[in-house]
Amino acid sequence: MAEQHSQSLSGLLSGLVQLIYYRNSGITEQMLKEQLYPDLPQQDFRILLEKMAGILRSIASADMDLNQLEAFLTAQTKKPNGITPEQATVLTKFWKSHKVKIRESLINQSKWENCLRNLSWRVDLKSQSRHLDQINTPVAIVEFELGKNNQIFQFPLEYLHWNVTQESEFLCLELNEIKVNQLLNKLAEIEKSIGALSYIS
DSSP states (O other), rough: HHHHHHHHHHHHEEEEHHHSOOOOOOOHHHHHHHOTTTSOOHHHHHHHHHHHHHHHHHHHHHHHOOHHHHHHHHHHSSTTTTTOOHHHHHHHHHHHHEEEEEEEEHHTOOSSSOOOEEEEEEEEEEESSSSSSTTTOOOEEEEEEEEEEEOOSSSSSOOOOOOOOEEEEEEEEEEEEEHHHHHHHHHHHHHHHHHHOOOOO
16 A cells, blocks of 8 residues: 555656656646546645645756655654655655756756757858859858747746747758858867866866
8 A cells, every 4th residue: 555655656756747847738637637636625625735846846946865865854854734754755766766867857948048959050052153163162051940948937836837839940051161160160179178277177
C-alpha cells in the first residue's frame, strides 16, 4: 500500500512538472485524479494537488540543493497539515531526478529578449548579378532564426494559464569569399580576446 501511495505521488509530481514547467496542455487536473487517485474525494485531491504544486514551486524557485531540500522538507513535515515523512522521501527522490531539467525550463521561460533559435548555412554559386564577373562565384548563405517566448503564469493549478507567443524573425546574409574571410578574422579576434580574459585552472 505504501509503495502504491509513493507511485501515485510520484506520478502526480510528474504531471505537475509537465503542466507547470514543460507547458504540456494535455495534462489536466481531472486526468491526474482519474489516473492516480480515483478513490480520493475531489476536495481532498484538490488539497493534495495545490499543496504539492506549492512545494514544487518553492523548491524550484529556490533551486534547492540537497541540504536545503532536506531542511525545507523536514520543516514541512512538522507543520500542521503538512506533508508526511513518506511524501518527503518521494519529493526528495523526484527532485534529484528532475532538478536539472526543471532549472533549464525556468531559465528558458525567463528569457524575454531575442534569442537565436536556429542557424543554417550553405554554399551556392551566384547565378544572377549586376556584374558579370560575379556570376558563378561561390557565396555563403547564412540564415539566422531569431525569436522570443513570452509566458504568463498564474496559480493555483485550477487557474493556471499561460500565453505563449513564439514569433520568429529571419535574418539572411549572403557572403562572398572576402566577406567570409573578414567574418572568420573577426571571430578569431573574439576568440583571442576571450582567451586573454579567461584561464584554465
